[in-house]
Amino acid sequence: MPRSFLVKTHSSHRVPNYRQLETQREINGACSACRGLVVPLLLPDKAASSTPGDPPRPWDCTSIIARISLPLPRHEEAWGASGPDPLQVGPVHPWAGRAPSVPLKDSLNQLNLPPRLLLPTRWPPIPGPAGDQAADRLPGGAARAPRGPGGFQCPHCRKPYHTLAGLARHRELHCRLRTPRCFPCRHCDKEYSSLGALKMHIRTHTLPCPCAICGKAFSRPWLLRGHIRTHTGEKPYTCSHCSRAFADRSNLRAHLQTHSDTKKYQCKSCAKTFSRMSLLARHAESGCCPGP
DNA sequence: CTGGGGACGGGGCCC
């Protein structure tokens, strides 16, 4: 029987953990580096409209990030045919001249991102300081210095920028760096937080280590070496108690448990102990621990 | 049903 069942499918990933996503939204979407990036653009009263169907508010950071990092959505696509483009509102338009070319949704689709990576349509409004204090500070704490050379300063690295546009592009980089990366496997639905982990996982699909004796392929060389021992009979791991030898260190470790007086895994109902978790699980399934 | 051996996968750490 193939051992492919051992590959975890992470079924929980099939259904997004929305609560977690909410948390990520708080972290990623409203991170201090991009939070309210465009608040200075929020001038007017209309921009703060929140009735259903309204276009995203100007502080809708995902819209901004999407516009920075992706082909920009058409005006009508993002805001509705008659909706105002908040980026056109206000004295500064950091992305002026970056004409939208592809609807945002299409842009994301072109990237073939997994659903959990797709940006939500809009973030919740970011509560700002009471009154007009916000007018004195850029979102995320960036100092609104007087206009002029270096008039805008990144609150994270202190790098000065002449224009808000420059600062905005720079801070978007901060935001990206803070965003947990996600590397989906193209062969299955698993995702990894690092490229190295993904590459390691992909080996379980490509199986680049074939056995020269039987042809069975393995994901990693040391797995192949362990398998080859099943052909050669080599058993380099010896039990110090009974001198029994094993080809696999894990199996020796499990074996050592049989010599232990105190078994590692104990049944909560009958206090019986087991040398392996699987034995305890089987014991529980057999009816010792009736469920509630 | 239980105990244990065999085979193997994945993540993490170290070099």
Next chain:
DNA sequence: AGGGCCCCGTCCCCA
């Protein structure tokens, strides 16, 4: 960054 190794864990199978 990539490979080697370790540890933990899982499942199958058999006595």
